[in-house]
Amino acid sequence: MSTDSTSQFATPRIDGRALLGLYDPADTTDWGPIRAAQLHAGGQLALFLLGANVIGAALVTLILAHIAPSWALASWATIVAAVSVAITFRRLAARQRAGNAAGLRAVRDTVLEGVALAAVWSVPPLALGMRADAGTALGLWIVLSLLMTASATAMAALPLATLSFLGILGSAIAAMLFFVGGPVFAAAVLLFTALLMICCFSRARALVLIRAGEISLAERDETVSLLLREAEDHGADWLWETDAGRRVVRASARFAHSVGLDPVSINGKSLLQVLAGPSWEAGNVSAGLRQLAENLKGREPFRGVLLPVQVGDTERWFEIAANPRHDERGAFIGFRGVGSDVTEERASADKINRMARLDTLTGLPNRLLINEALVRAMADADKWGSRCAFMMIDLDRFKAVNDTLGHPIGDRLLSRVSERLASLMTDNEIIGRLGGDEFAVVVRDASDTLRLEHLAQAIVDTLSRPYEIDQHTLYTGASVGLATGPRDGRTAEMLIRSADLALYRSKDAGGGKFTSYEPQLHVAAEERRLLEQALRKALSNDELHLNYQPVVNADTGHLTGFEALVRWTHPELGVISPAKFIPLAEDARLIAPIGEWVLRTACAEAAGWPGETRVAVNVSPEQLHNPGFVSIVASALANSGLPAHRLELEVTESVFMRDDTGAVKVLERILGLGVRLSLDDFGTGYSSLGYLSRTRFSTIKIDRSFVIGAAKGVAEPIAIIRAVVVLAQSLGMTTTAEGVETADQHRMVQDLGCTKVQGYYFSRPLPVAEARALAHREGRERAVA
Structure with missing residues (x-):
């Protein structure tokens, strides 16, 4: 052990202020027993102090009898006796009350005793001694000096009271001798008083150190005895x-x-x-x-x-x-x-083992315990020739709850979900939480297929009911993937994989349903895997290209710009739909490099278009949450020579669904470059006017689903389009209606006030050569006009 380390049993260092009873230091020393020892020591010599005061009062009365009336001296002596008796009883009572510990106030209040006693003893030297002769004054000094010495001995354990008594009485005696014998005698008295006070303080400190040492040794002995008893009583x-x-x-x-x-x-x-x-x-x-x-x-x-x-x-x-x-x-x-x-x-160890197998938030079995339960269920199914099942459950829209209301609300929602799931389980099922918003069910005996499907549907229905949490009404659903062993997998890992594929199909279908595993899902998963591998090479193999869909003025039909749309043609697989490879690119974290290529290619092409024809480029949330994206935009503009105001970046509301404000800061810096922003698919997600107030958009794009619905006369889409148009006009923005495919749809969006339109009614997405030709033709027509 290090030599400067402090033992818990070490004798404490005595602070002077703590010794006097002025405060309790903030250290590890327990001053309660020490203060009790001070009071005990003061009580032990209380009767000795009483006797010294009575005898001293008698001697002073005899010395001053020739210069003071007897009644005055008798009255004074009576007061001295009364004060001494009161102090004696107070000391004895305090000693009885202290027990094994005493508080700070009990020691600090003893100063009243010292002050009271000094006050009555200061009367003779101040009231009578200054009028006495030298012999009388000397006799009075001798008696009072003996009294001070006796008090310093009897009251040393309580230094605050003793020092108060000595200081006051010594000052009174010095004043008397100053008038009677001069300054030399007064100085001698003060020196004597100071020495007495120093001795008193030193003795008080020694007494406290001794008591502290005794307490420390007692604690050490008690601890050692406790350890020995523990070893004897509980030795295993x-x-x-x-x-x-x-x-x-x-x-x-x-x-x-x-x-x-x-x-x-x-x-x-x-x-x-x-x-x-x-x-x-x-x-x-x-x-x-x-x-x-x-x-x-x-x-x-x-x-x-x-x-x-x-x-x-x-x-x-x-x-x-x-x-x-x-x-x-x-x-x-x-x-x-x-x-x-x-x-x-x-x-x-069993308790720790159980804790390692239980989810801390919900109390359900965790992934480890669920895997063990599934292995046992599959072993039993193989042994008895029966079937078991595994369900994977994923909450729909849970991320939106976490992002908008915070993780504490999300955690309480997960606890409520676990309670609902547990209420559906019987002895035949084990429910657990895999992590995040994923849950799983192990069904030991899955011989009854109909009952298994009823359970999966009950899970979907039960979790889809609203939740009331902290005055919030939350709506979330559930998607379930179901796999039966050993048909859908002969090992636990294979069965989990099959259930995961079935869950993916449920999520891909919009959620809120259960899907049983089918062999085709493995085919789809393998196709997705191969497609991802091919997509990783698409950029380097020059397999991607851009088409440009015209955006026209809703009233005049004149071209205002193009939206750049990425397309992929694989040498063996042929043309692959963006609806298939764009989500794949996002999942595989490939959207950032593909998005950068689209941006640079579109800027380079648009720089050659005449006039003010703009190009719009879609930007993913992953790109905007990268602070370096601003530099990429600036580089694309600088390398292509395209003016910043002719570039329009289209973002969706999902950009704003994270807790941080990183995307907003990136958008503000992009606006600082002079680039225009467009809010795409407004109304289809978590629409909020807060997005429009936080970021200066130039255009709001109305999703094609509203255009189609409004063309059919459905009231809600019509109302939504009209409201978006009014909102955009009030904020100084334009509106673009997407998916306009017929003349009737065109007239409708015109009547509703949309500024621009795009869709197959005017043009399909054009190859680069046709888009370039259209841009130049429009430029010539405007020049002639």
């Missing part, structure tokens, strides 16, 4: 010994106590029989006992054998270790070993 190790026939010999008392038998009755019994207890006759012995029997038969050293032992009504766990014994000729004569009762340790 015991010795055992057997002969060559495995019979117990010289059984120790602790061994006998551990197995609940008498030491005499154990000797001569088989060790295995003693440890087996009541189960010996039935032959129902534990695996640990069988292991011990094998080790004894082998006559080799062993250790760490764990076995349960029934002691009365309690099951205990013993750990056994031993070495073989041999006589001087080398013949085997038995074993000598040690046993330990490890019941508490095993209980703690």
Whole structure:
């Protein structure tokens, strides 16, 4: 141990202010017992102090009898006696109350005793001594000096009271001798008083140090005794010994106590029989006992054998270790070993093991325990020729709850979900949480397919009901993937994979449903895997190209710009739909490099268009949450020479769904470059006017689903389009209606006030050459006009 480390039993350093009782220091020292010791010491000499005051008062009365009336001296002496008696009773009572600990106030208030006593004793030197002759004053000084010395001795344990008494009375005596004998005598009195005060303080400190040391030693002795008692009372190790026939010999008392038998009755019994207890006759012995029997038969050293032992009504766990014994000729004569009762340790280990297999938020089994349960279910199904099942559950729209209301609300929602799921389970099912918003169900016996599907649908229906949490009404749903073993997987890993594929199909279909695994899902998963591998090479193999869809003025039909749309043509797979590879690019984290390529290519092409024709480029949330994206935009503009106001970046509302404001900051910096922003698919997600107030958009794009619905005369889409148009006009923005495919749809969006339109009614997405030709033709027509 380091020499500068402080033991918990070390004698405390005494702070002067703490010694006086002015405050309790903020250290590890317990001052309660020390202050109690101060009060005890003060009470021990209380009667001595009383006697000194009474005798001193009598002597002072005799000395001053010739210069003061008898009644005055008698009155004064009576007051001295009364104050001394009161202080004596107060000291004795405080000693009785203090017990083993006393508070700061009990010691600090003793200053009143010192002040009161000094006040009555200051009357003779100040009132009478200054008029006395030198002999009388000297006699008075001698008596008072003896009284001060006696008080310093009797009251030293309470230094604040003693120093107050000595200081006040010494000052009074010095004043008397200054007038009677001059400054030299007064200085001598002050020096004497100061020495008495120093001695008093030193003695008080010594008394406190002694008491603190006694307390420290007592604590140390108590701790050592406690440890020894604990080792004696709760010692779990015991010795055992057997002969060559495995019979117990010289059984120790602790061994006998551990197995609940008498030491005499154990000797001569088989060790295995003693440890087996009541189960010996039935032959129902534990695996640990069988292991011990094998080790004894082998006559080799062993250790760490764990076995349960029934002691009365309690099951205990013993750990056994031993070495073989041999006589001087080398013949085997038995074993000598040690046993330990490890019941508490095993209980703690079991508790830790259970905690490691339970989810801390919901209390449900976690991924580890669910996997173990599935392995057992599959083993039982294989053993009995039956079926088991595995369900994967994923909450729909849970991320929106976390992003908008915060993780505490999300955690409470998960707890409520777990309660609902647990209420649907029977002894045949085990529900657990895999992590995040993913749950799983292990169905031990899945022979009844109809019941299994009813359970999956009940999970979807139950989790789709609204939740009331902290005055919020939350709506979330659930998607379920169901796989049955061994048909859909002969191992736990394969069955989980099959359920995961079925869950993916449920999510891909919009959620809120369950899907049973089908072999085609593996085909789709393999196709997706191959497609991802091909997409990773698409950029380097120059397989991507851009088409440009015209955006026209809703009233005049004149071209205002193009939207750049990425297309992929694989040399073997042919044309691959953006609806298929764009989500794949986002999942595979490929959208950023593809998006950068689209941006640079579109800027380079648009720089050659005449006039003010703009190009719009879609930007993913992943790109905007990258602070370096601003530099990419600036670089694309600089390298292409395209004016910043002719570039329009289209973003969706999902950009704003994260907790951080990183995307907003990136958009503000992009606006600082002079680039225009367009809010795409407004109204289809978590529409909020807050997005429009936080970022300066130039255009709001109305999704084609509203255009189609409004063209059919549906009231809600018409109302939404009209509201968006009014909102955009009030904020100084334009509106673009997407998906306009007929003349009727065109007239409708015109009537509703949309500024621009795009769709197949005017043009499909054009190859680069046709888009370039259209842009130049429009430029020439405008020049002629």
